[in-house]
Amino acid sequence: MASTVTDSRRPGYGQLLRTPGAWTFLLPGFFARQPFAMLTIGIVLLVQHTTDSYGTAGAVAAVTGVSMAVFAPQSGKLADRFGQRAVLLPGVLVHTASVSALTALALADAPLWALFVAAVPTGASVPQVGPMVRARWAAKLEGSPLMSTAAAFESVTDEFTFVVGPVLATALCTGIHPAAGLIAEATLTLIGGLLFAAQRRTQPAVREPSADGAGPRVSALSIPGVRVLVVAFLGIGSVFGGMQVSLTAFTEEIGNPGANGLLYGIFAAGNMLAGIACGAIAWKRGPRRPLVLGYVGLTLAASFLWAVDSVALLAVLGLLVGLCIAPALISGYTLVESLVPSTARTEAFTWLTGAVALGQAAAVTAAGQLADAHGASAGFTVPLVGTALALVTLLALRSRLAPKAGSTEAVGRIAARGASGKDHRARVTVD
Template identity: 35%
Template sequence: MILFLAARPVTAPPVRPAPRRRPRFRPLAPYRRILAVPGARAFTAANLLARLPMGMFSVSAVLMIAGSRGSYALAGAVTATGLAATALAGPWTARMVDRHGQSRVAVPATAFAVLGSLSLLLCVHLRAPDWTLFASYAATATTPNTGGMSRARWAHLFRDDPAARHTANSFEQAADELCFMLGPVLATLLCTTLFPEAGTAVAATLLLTGVLLFAARRDTEPPVAARPAGTHGQRAATPLRLPGLPPLLLTFLATGAIFGSLEVVTLAYADDHGIRSAAGGMLALQAAGSGAAGLLYGLLRPAGRLGDRFLTCVGAMAGLMLLPLAAAATGSAPALAAALLAAGMATAPTMVTGMGLVQARTPADRLNEGMTLAVTALLGGIAAGAAAGGFAVDHLAAPAAAYGVPATAAALALTLARSGRRAW
């Protein structure tokens, strides 16, 4: 019997398949992945501290100068002069960063820019002649492109991972919008509750502190790219000659005019309606809509050609920019705030896609310069938009009509993007 039982084949009991577990929905997983890189969180936090003043300086200057001199046209002209000077000096500073490294160039350039901000503060406080305001604000032109340096670090860390670079670029754009969301609120709060010069003083302190901490993180700093053999002592060709880049920069120029005019016009609109202290919050809503859209855009897998996506984003931005013009005509501040929130939702996707185009068309050894040229175009547009917005506020019957300036700039950006589509 024992031999009979031992000879029988042994069959295993039926195995029931394990229940299938649904994959957990982790919407922030791509962002956790890029921030898990050693040193990424440290340089990101330092860069955010350095970038926050970018949303404070112009608002602080407008509130400080307009409150002291009683002219939004003068305030807009001063900020436009400073931004135009930055547009000229920015590419040179970025070229020095590409050639000598971030930490060696960013710190002295920032120190000089901070001295210019403090000079502007003193000139306003001491009621110096108007020309000193222009000279002081122009001295801030050496402010390094902190956002561009951060993007260059991501590009180096994920040089072989396009999906991670897309997520990092979206994160950086959302960080830009966060700074431009919190910056105007903080600047308005400081200038209206403490004293008019408080916004500029705090912004200068934050900028210098943030750049010092960012430059200290040498572990994630991209190495200085070796110059091609035979080019030592020769002047490298400017990225402006790269195919497709000029029409892209012109589109950035018109996009900057949207931002510059929208800021000045919104400040004047709030002042005209007796809600000056709420101006920063209204501008923050526009940045909040852009930041939220940027984070969502970073979770998507980009499809289609990059140039086509950029044209679509610019078209959406042009359409949404009509909302503030319509809302301002109603005279309702809450309606305008809601329109600014909606209008900002196309900004970050436009900037993310545009910066992707710049990175795709710029050599690695000129990446800081290429991205700074894009920022330079934006700053030039912001300068022109600020001046045009201030002129419109002072010469039109109502500040609400001045919202036609950003709407016109958006239409121009769409026209320029359509003209450059074939080159992209």
């Protein structure tokens, strides 16, 4: 579909993918980020099998998520300072060993405290490939209108992994062995992570702020807008975590555990489809409004999940929930470009990814406890509460998401877009 527009035409996916050198990091990055979508569901399925408790499985997965949320920003900060390769190489090795240890302990019916001990390095060492890919785009597209298209493309890629990853992990765990999902996750992390780390030419240059007049290096979290986005992304994590556990519990209750992967795949497919649309459409307004509207729709859609008792209706609602996630994710990641200096961007992206992991961890724990005590329908209240709290925060603090007028990087980007005739105003085209 195309429409008549002004001369400032929205650059589309085709133009983005013709960026020189893009494919050299996109392909290995795609395989390296698959494990992120497999880890939580793989832990839940294995530990639930060995302990017969969703609460215990959720608690172990939650420790992994909290550990990732705590250590991911530190990984991003180190990558900004020393380079992505220097962080990835030891990270993938530690993660592979930690997942192997956690799997062996679970199969050996080890005590819960031992599973918790293994879960800490498992989460702490999760390779932050998604934020690193985004940082590579930001370095290549500095000041370009293609940056928002890249944010949409990355959201689509993330959600495609959430279509493939949970379905693959569930199929392996239910069709081959309960540990097969985590074994595949560790294998993909090792191979994909090493291949991505080998792409040195496209990794962002390590720059000291004083070299370009940007002032002393600051933490991305010191920026008020980033803190607001972190809280907002906790809500998205609550959806991922709550849906994973509650869908698993629901399909077990109805005696059709194989439907779990299908239902979660439909939920993630909705997110992916919305991401494709968001990247193709050139909106007239900036990213703050889609961020808020995405959360309004997400809260409304999540408010009906607890009352559904059929696979068909749950599939439809799951699709609607997924459709509302992408605008929020894309808008949040797009805002980082205007809020955060280039020397702290990988750290900022990892704060958001860590917030999703932390929200997911809390949701997995809460939904697991509720599902054990009151059934799957109670678990579905977790996404509603998480998104509602995030929406209230956004509405109250949305003014902090505007870049400071004196920001030299923001001014430079605005000037570059204006000079190229590609300002975001009055654009309604689909590429």
